[in-house]
Amino acid sequence: MPAVPRLRAAVVSATAVLALFATGATSEAGTQTAVPASAAVAAASKATLKCSLRTGPGQRITFSPAVTSTPRKISARGSANLDSCTSPSGRQSRIASGRLTVKGHAHASCSRATSLRGRATVTWYSGPNRTGRVMGRSVLRPAPRGTRGYTPADSFLTGTITSGRMAHRAFSGTAVPTNDVRRCFSSGVKYVQGRGTLTVR
Numbered sequence: 001m002p003a004v005p006r007l008r009a010a011v012v013s014a015t016a017v018l019a020l021f022a023t024g025a026t027s028e029a030g031t032q033t034a035v036p037a038s039a040a041v042a043a044a045s046k047a048t049l050k051c052s053l054r055t056g057p058g059q060r061i062t063f064s065p066a067v068t069s070t071p072r073k074i075s076a077r078g079s080a081n082l083d084s085c086t087s088p089s090g091r092q093s094r095i096a097s098g099r100l101t102v103k104g105h106a107h108a109s110c111s112r113a114t115s116l117r118g119r120a121t122v123t124w125y126s127g128p129n130r131t132g133r134v135m136g137r138s139v140l141r142p143a144p145r146g147t148r149g150y151t152p153a154d155s156f157l158t159g160t161i162t163s164g165r166m167a168h169r170a171f172s173g174t175a176v177p178t179n180d181v182r183r184c185f186s187s188g189v190k191y192v193q194g195r196g197t198l199t200v201r
Contacts, residue, residue, distance in 0.1 A: 047199050048169055049092045051082035053100070054195040055178070061102070066188035071109040078102060078191075082122065082198060083129065092166065092200075095135050098124045100198075110184035116142070124165060136165035166200055173198040 055061070061078035082098035104118020120140040126132035142159035158172045175196030181189050 047088045047201060048166060049085055049087050049095060049200040051085040051098060051198050052195070053080055053082055053173065053175060053198045055079075055193040056081045060179075060191040060193050062191045063108075063189065066190040067108050067110060067184060068188040069110045069185050071107055071112070073105060074108045074113075075105045076102070076118075077104075080194075081130070094126055095124045096126055096128050096132070097130050098122045099130055110189075138164040138166055140171060161200065170201045171198060172201070 055078070059079050059081070061076055061080075064075045065072070067074055079099060079101045082100060085092075085095050085097055087093045087095065100120055100122045102118060102120040104116060106113045106116035108114070122138045122140065123130075124135040124137065126135050138161045140159055141162045159170070161167050161169050161171060173196055175194045177192045177194045179191070179193045181192065183189065
């Protein structure tokens, strides 16, 4: 496989598995189509909560065994931080930050990740950088199938909060790996770090 397609495939796969820490699980994505910019802006203005998402110092999503070119069952677990939270709708204006933890598994390789299962839990805080009062917790579950988005990875970041704070509301987001995943085809990837956004509708 040429270098450029290999890099693209590795990034897509790592991003898909990275989505475990934002959704906890997923299944195969459907056809991808871009969302009109005007629709995205309108949806954002009505959002219940919007946060930046990033694996902080010492945080990572670890895979066991490593993700390689050979498809196999991969377990993943880890945590990430939610910061700079805002509430465009005003419904959750007291939340400033959060910590997300995830545990799940998938059938994955460097070029694809399917049949992801698991769940994620978010603990919300009233202050920045996970300070102040604990404002509650949310359990996140994915949609049964992926949805449309700008990239295949976007289809993994969608689902519903099943219990806790903001229960029954939908969430969506994007995430990209920040560590080097280009060695996936040669030696495998044992972990991923990343950044992105998470929005609760």
